[in-house]
Amino acid sequence: MRKPTLLLFAFAFCFSAFSQKEDSIFIRKIADEILVNGKAYDNLHDLTKNIGGRLTASPQFYKAEQWGLKTLQQSGADKAWLQECMVPHWVRGGKDEASFNVYMKKNWARLDVLALGNSMGTGPKGITANVVEVKSFDDLEAKKDSIKGKIVFYNYKFNPTFIRTFQSYGDAVGYRGGGASRAAKYGALAVIVRSMSHSTDNNPHTGALRYDTTLPKIPAVAIGLKDADNLDYALQSQPGQVKVSLKTNGHFFPDTIGHNVIGELTGTEFPDQIITIGGHLDSWDPAEGAHDDGAGVVHTIEILRAFKALGYKPKHTIRFVLFANEENGLRGGTKYADEAKAKNEKHVFALESDAGGFTPRGFTFGGTPEQLKKVQSWIPLLYPYGVYEITDGGGGADVSPLNRNLKTPVAELGPDSQRYFDYHHARNDVFENVNKRELELGAINMAALIYLVDKYGL
Amino acid sequence: MRKPTLLLFAFAFCFSAFSQKEDSIFIRKIADEILVNGKAYDNLHDLTKNIGGRLTASPQFYKAEQWGLKTLQQSGADKAWLQECMVPHWVRGGKDEASFNVYMKKNWARLDVLALGNSMGTGPKGITANVVEVKSFDDLEAKKDSIKGKIVFYNYKFNPTFIRTFQSYGDAVGYRGGGASRAAKYGALAVIVRSMSHSTDNNPHTGALRYDTTLPKIPAVAIGLKDADNLDYALQSQPGQVKVSLKTNGHFFPDTIGHNVIGELTGTEFPDQIITIGGHLDSWDPAEGAHDDGAGVVHTIEILRAFKALGYKPKHTIRFVLFANEENGLRGGTKYADEAKAKNEKHVFALESDAGGFTPRGFTFGGTPEQLKKVQSWIPLLYPYGVYEITDGGGGADVSPLNRNLKTPVAELGPDSQRYFDYHHARNDVFENVNKRELELGAINMAALIYLVDKYGL
Numbered sequence: 035m036r037k038p039t040l041l042l043f044a045f046a047f048c049f050s051a052f053s054q055k056e057d058s059i060f061i062r063k064i065a066d067e068i069l070v071n072g073k074a075y076d077n078l079h080d081l082t083k084n085i086g087g088r089l090t091a092s093p094q095f096y097k098a099e100q101w102g103l104k105t106l107q108q109s110g111a112d113k114a115w116l117q118e119c120m121v122p123h124w125v126r127g128g129k130d131e132a133s134f135n136v137y138m139k140k141n142w143a144r145l146d147v148l149a150l151g152n153s154m155g156t157g158p159k160g161i162t163a164n165v166v167e168v169k170s171f172d173d174l175e176a177k178k179d180s181i182k183g184k185i186v187f188y189n190y191k192f193n194p195t196f197i198r199t200f201q202s203y204g205d206a207v208g209y210r211g212g213g214a215s216r217a218a219k220y221g222a223l224a225v226i227v228r229s230m231s232h233s234t235d236n237n238p239h240t241g242a243l244r245y246d247t248t249l250p251k252i253p254a255v256a257i258g259l260k261d262a263d264n265l266d267y268a269l270q271s272q273p274g275q276v277k278v279s280l281k282t283n284g285h286f287f288p289d290t291i292g293h294n295v296i297g298e299l300t301g302t303e304f305p306d307q308i309i310t311i312g313g314h315l316d317s318w319d320p321a322e323g324a325h326d327d328g329a330g331v332v333h334t335i336e337i338l339r340a341f342k343a344l345g346y347k348p349k350h351t352i353r354f355v356l357f358a359n360e361e362n363g364l365r366g367g368t369k370y371a372d373e374a375k376a377k378n379e380k381h382v383f384a385l386e387s388d389a390g391g392f393t394p395r396g397f398t399f400g401g402t403p404e405q406l407k408k409v410q411s412w413i414p415l416l417y418p419y420g421v422y423e424i425t426d427g428g429g430g431a432d433v434s435p436l437n438r439n440l441k442t443p444v445a446e447l448g449p450d451s452q453r454y455f456d457y458h459h460a461r462n463d464v465f466e467n468v469n470k471r472e473l474e475l476g477a478i479n480m481a482a483l484i485y486l487v488d489k490y491g492l
Numbered sequence: 493m494r495k496p497t498l499l500l501f502a503f504a505f506c507f508s509a510f511s512q513k514e515d516s517i518f519i520r521k522i523a524d525e526i527l528v529n530g531k532a533y534d535n536l537h538d539l540t541k542n543i544g545g546r547l548t549a550s551p552q553f554y555k556a557e558q559w560g561l562k563t564l565q566q567s568g569a570d571k572a573w574l575q576e577c578m579v580p581h582w583v584r585g586g587k588d589e590a591s592f593n594v595y596m597k598k599n600w601a602r603l604d605v606l607a608l609g610n611s612m613g614t615g616p617k618g619i620t621a622n623v624v625e626v627k628s629f630d631d632l633e634a635k636k637d638s639i640k641g642k643i644v645f646y647n648y649k650f651n652p653t654f655i656r657t658f659q660s661y662g663d664a665v666g667y668r669g670g671g672a673s674r675a676a677k678y679g680a681l682a683v684i685v686r687s688m689s690h691s692t693d694n695n696p697h698t699g700a701l702r703y704d705t706t707l708p709k710i711p712a713v714a715i716g717l718k719d720a721d722n723l724d725y726a727l728q729s730q731p732g733q734v735k736v737s738l739k740t741n742g743h744f745f746p747d748t749i750g751h752n753v754i755g756e757l758t759g760t761e762f763p764d765q766i767i768t769i770g771g772h773l774d775s776w777d778p779a780e781g782a783h784d785d786g787a788g789v790v791h792t793i794e795i796l797r798a799f800k801a802l803g804y805k806p807k808h809t810i811r812f813v814l815f816a817n818e819e820n821g822l823r824g825g826t827k828y829a830d831e832a833k834a835k836n837e838k839h840v841f842a843l844e845s846d847a848g849g850f851t852p853r854g855f856t857f858g859g860t861p862e863q864l865k866k867v868q869s870w871i872p873l874l875y876p877y878g879v880y881e882i883t884d885g886g887g888g889a890d891v892s893p894l895n896r897n898l899k900t901p902v903a904e905l906g907p908d909s910q911r912y913f914d915y916h917h918a919r920n921d922v923f924e925n926v927n928k929r930e931l932e933l934g935a936i937n938m939a940a941l942i943y944l945v946d947k948y949g950l
């Protein structure tokens with residue numbers, strides 16, 4: 035009985051070594067194609083400089099839809115189309131303004147503010163009121179009786195000691211998301227939020243809030259770290275003497291029509307089994323949405339381009355999806371999953387890039403432990419291109435509804451996160467802050483992972 | 493006999509687990525200290541903005557020596573001193589200029605050039621001559637009969653397909669280092685070298701050349717990638733019709749006195765056994781030397797500062813060395829090792845940072861296989877801070893003479909290399925292109941490695 039077992043083992047080993055070598059060679063081809071002939075950087079330039087910020091339902095967003103459709107077609111999609119979905123239509127409505135003053139001093143110092151996404155404007159007269167600073171929600175509760183008629187300043191610091199900066203974001207983002215309503219509960223007139231960033235500049239970082247619909251929808255703005263420190267200093271040195279004047283203009287129009295932009299390579303063996311790659315096409319309005327999520331958009335398109343350039347014919351159908359409305363509604367990702375469920379589509383895997391165009395380090399994954407183990411077994415193939423870990427951490431926001439609806443295993447590219455929150459939702463999220471090679475390495479590792487899932491399944 | 497063995501094993505395991513936990517806690521303290529109270533970024537600002545480029549033997553270099561001495565003292569060195577060494581004194585001598593023209597066309601287009609370090613100037617009249625383009629040294633040999641009286645243009649491309657960009661550098665740098673003499677051998681008047689970079693801009697990247705002293709020392713300049721492509725296009729489209737005019741002013745003064753700047757924490761148990769940490773203080777003149785090697789300088793100082801702030805008393809003597817003259821002579825590193833040998837010093841380990849202030853990924857190491865294994869066994873302790881590999885690849889240039897002279901094991905911080913050659917030896921190697929957290933993470937991992945070597949030896 036020994037010999038056959040040994041032979042079988044030897045055969046399995048040879049096959050595996052052969053496969054691994056074949057995979058390694060093909061992934062090298064992907065890398066060479068993207069590093070030598072890559073279009074991701076040029077496409078990002080086009081998207082950021084010729085279209086710019088692409089807030090959902092803005093003219094720029096619709097321009098980006100057409101750009102995405104055309105670029106997917108030109109990059110070799112077998113077919114490409116727009117998938118309609120209803121989207122929210124929030125507008126900033128004009129320039130956000132703020133200044134602060136200390137009683138008895140005549141000059142108002144300018145605060146550089148950005149209204150939070152989805153927030154209601156102050157009205158044309160603005161709001162001028164005394165400021166109550168709170169360091170946390172516990173602090174808010176402790177001061178709840180002194181908040182009525184005031185502006186609440188959430189000065190919760192982005193924790194520098196988390197090495198992975200998304201942990202700092204997770205830790206702090208609740209003040210942006212829920213701070214307005216929690217302060218409104220105690221009669222606040224508006225809130226100011228310290229930006230979720232540890233950058234060394236003074237850029238305010240916007241991002242979505244969610245109002246509790248049972249409470250007044252009070253205005254909310256973000257300020258940069260230097261302004262936050264200055265305001266804190268004024269409040270500490272002259273307690274009760276600090277007034278802030280705010281004027282914002284945010285409001286909603288009725289929901290309107292937007293689209294996911296989808297390109298497809300039809301599978302040769304399993305055309306009805308779908309692998310999805312995506313990023314989100316919308317971005318906040320004050321910048322160019324270069325890292326968030328122009329990078330994910332051009333990663334997605336680049337993988338299509340590289341597969342076509344290499345003559346790769348996938349077994350499964352691969353969908354390249356530029357999702358609508360990730361930033362302030364997630365309607366695109368939700369629609370994509372809802373339609374998948376309604377049509378009873380079989381989704382094998384979905385991969386997103388929505389953590390910036392920085393040098394890749396890993397992937398996060400959301401699936402069964404067995405699927406995770408399988409994906410982790412491919413790390414040696416990705417290692418030469420910078421990916422050394424795949425951890426259990428779910429996929430991106432846009433693919434998470436697929437995971438919820440259909441139990442589709444999902445993943446997200448995990449680039450180095452040190453610089454991400456220098457730019458995230460701020461005016462400096464521009465093309466110039468994306469590095470060509472770092473961007474390309476993201477596309478390489480994503481393409482390699484898609485190739486492996488297409489070949490071996492999950 | 494079984495029980496004692498098992499007990500011994502259990503004890504060893506407990507001890508090891510306990511040690512590892514203790515180490516992990518201390519390294520976390522290092523990280524918190526550097527991330528919360530770090531001075532590396534401020535120190536880098538001071539060095540780059542108040543002193544700037546620090547070419548060996550320039551006034552700025554001597555200013556940097558004094559700055560280094562003062563900063564090491566203020567950061568808590570038990571003692572600090574200057575170690576004298578003779579250094580070369582090359583000067584650029586004025587503005588480098590170049591233009592090119594195609595015969596019959598009246599206008600000369602400006603080429604943006606930087607003379608290579610150590611190169612001889614053209615003389616006040618400059619050199620104007622026809623250009624012969626070569627793609628490689630093989631190509632040079634093939635064209636050797638057509639080179640006399642011409643300017644040779646080395647248009648060897650920085651290979652984009654190496655993922656680790658130092659491989660591309662190693663592959664291409666021979667054209668900068670040896671190209672002038674190889675062309676002089678066939679009667680060339682000057683050389684132009686395509687910069688060792690895959691940046692998207694047109695910055696020329698300087699760096700040292702070495703003349704073969706048996707051949708004429710002809711002028712040599714670097715040009716940026718766009719100019720290189722334009723020149724190539726002109727040469728391809730109008731062969732034999734392209735002239736370049738060059739004017740450079742480089743020359744040497746006699747060797748002079750420079751210094752390594754050294755700070756020390758005296759060991760509590762083994763004061764005569766030395767661990768060295770260093771970076772090089774000199775930089776090329778056209779920029780601020782922020783990544784190369786301001787980052788290494790402030791890494792070095794920051795580790796001293798953090799150890800003092802944490803009250804860490806090393807067993808071994810730790811030397812914090814800001815080396816002189818890495819860029820165009822390595823006299824500082826050589827002197828340090830020569831004196832160590834002459835004084836019969838015992839050097840346990842030497843670690844350098846000279847690959848930029850980018851997000852760390854690993855270390856390279858030069859020592860015995862057993863030492864490498866030991867260092868690699870500590871990776872789990874560094875992993876939370878971004879270091880996941882330690883490979884057999886030697887130390888930095890400045891610590892390599894210690895390795896040669898005394899067989900001292902050496903290492904170098906290995907940050908992510910994707911952006912390094914965008915800035916290396918070019919005008920944009922400035923403070924603004926260094927990220928605070930990426931810089932700090934380098935210091936954290938270096939400090940952790942030094943702590944482990946100090947505790948466990950090698």
